[in-house]
Amino acid sequence: MVMGLGPLVLIFVLGLGVTPPTLAQDDYRYIRFLTQHYDANPTGRNDRYCETMMRRRGLTSPCKDTNTFVHGTKSSIKAICEDKNGEPYGANFRISKSAFQVTTCKHVGGSSRPPCRYRATSGSRKIIIACENGSPVHLDESVFH
Known part of the structure; x- marks a missing residue:
C-alpha cells in the first residue's frame, strides 16, 4: 500500500513545481488586498478601531496616510x-x-512614524476595485460614489 503511494506523491510534488508563477503572484496580491482592505465584522468603526486595525494589519511603518476597510463578505467583494x-x-x-x-x-498628526493616530469616517458607498483572475487586487480610494 505504501509503495503504491510513492508515484502519486512524486507526481503531486512535481505538479507543485510547475505551478505558474503568475498564479502564485495573483494569490499574493489578493491576500494583500484582503489584509489591507477587508474586515467582515468590524467593532466600533471609530478612531480606536482605525488605530487598532492599521497597527494589526501592518500599515503603520510608516504610517499609511489613508486606508479603507470594506465590510462585507469575501464572495460579495469578489x-x-x-x-x-x-x-x-x-x-x-x-x-x-x-x-x-x-x-x-485617515492619518492625523505630523510624523509618519509610529505611534500613528487615525481619524475614522464610516459610511456606505459603492467601491471601485481592480481585478486579476477574478479576484480583487486593488481598491481605488480616490473616487467616492
Whole structure:
C-alpha cells in the first residue's frame, strides 16, 4: 500500500513545481488586498478601531496616510470582478453595483512614524476595485460614489 503511494506523491510534488508563477503572484496580491482592505465584522468603526486595525494589519511603518476597510463578505467583494455585482469602470477598474459599509482611516498628526493616530469616517458607498483572475487586487480610494 505504501509503495503504491510513492508515484502519486512524486507526481503531486512535481505538479507543485510547475505551478505558474503568475498564479502564485495573483494569490499574493489578493491576500494583500484582503489584509489591507477587508474586515467582515468590524467593532466600533471609530478612531480606536482605525488605530487598532492599521497597527494589526501592518500599515503603520510608516504610517499609511489613508486606508479603507470594506465590510462585507469575501464572495460579495469578489462578485464585483464579475457581472454579478460589478460593471466596468474606466479602463482597468470595476465598480460595485451595490453599496458596501466602509470605514476610512485617515492619518492625523505630523510624523509618519509610529505611534500613528487615525481619524475614522464610516459610511456606505459603492467601491471601485481592480481585478486579476477574478479576484480583487486593488481598491481605488480616490473616487467616492
